[in-house]
Amino acid sequence: MELVIEIGDPQQKKLIELEMHPVFGVARDLNPPLNLTKVILAADFDAKVNELQGTTNYKSSRDDITASAKIVDINDGVAIVLSPMLFTEEEDSETRQFVYLHELMHAVNKRKFPPIPTDSYCMTTYLGNLHIFYDEYCADRIAYKIIDEIYPTRSPRMQAKIENELKHFTLLLNNPKYYDAIAREIRLFRRHMINIDGFLAIITPFFDTVSLSIVHAWTIAEQYPEIDGQDELSKSKFLNGKTLKLLAFLKTKYEKKSFDLKDGVDLVADFMENFGMRFEDRPQQPYCHVLDI
16 A cells, blocks of 8 residues: 655655554455555645546535545555645544544445446436445444544544534535425426426435435434534434434444345435435336425
């Protein structure tokens, strides 16, 4: 594994390397060893991700969420790209180690999921999203657990990070702009003002932002039930019975250490109805039913 540090003077780079190495060095001690080929602390995070992916459109800031790290497939292995934002005044070694562990778990999880069937659009869509949710859930839960074991007394910055993350996701999930925007697009579809492709193109980014925010907020709530603000989280229109059943499924699978999620397809299908989407396989081409919310 190669550590590439693009910020700081030589002394700072050495200190950063000493901080990172104990976490990412675990990759080669796993059985089998994790094929983590590079960890890059990038001077320009978005540019580095685009360079490795061979893309031009990756942006770390999307709607109300900003990424500070990303897993990228390269050749026969993976790279972890880290943002220089991790070294601002709001962060410390403890908060950064959480991010390192979180990303390392994404790399570990990648090789645990069974292949997703490709002969059914519904299965590909539903199981693909379920893998994403579970990947984030596991990465969060394990990273928080390890950090709590290493640091029984949390640093002020780590405590603030946990509280602020829950507050941020709760505000996002209670922000009417997402629910109202989805309801508006459903009305436009009903009036034949947009077609199904246009509807999905608009709804999908809302779905990605809201669904991942639910997972991240819920893992914090489960890991730290003493943190204030969980009553506000439960008020979100997106946190209904369908959502709670899906979250309970993720927790059960996590406790069983199981990555076979096929029995959760119906749950994720029901959950996606919160965004007006219900997919159906048809002989000619797959179809999306647009539902009211």
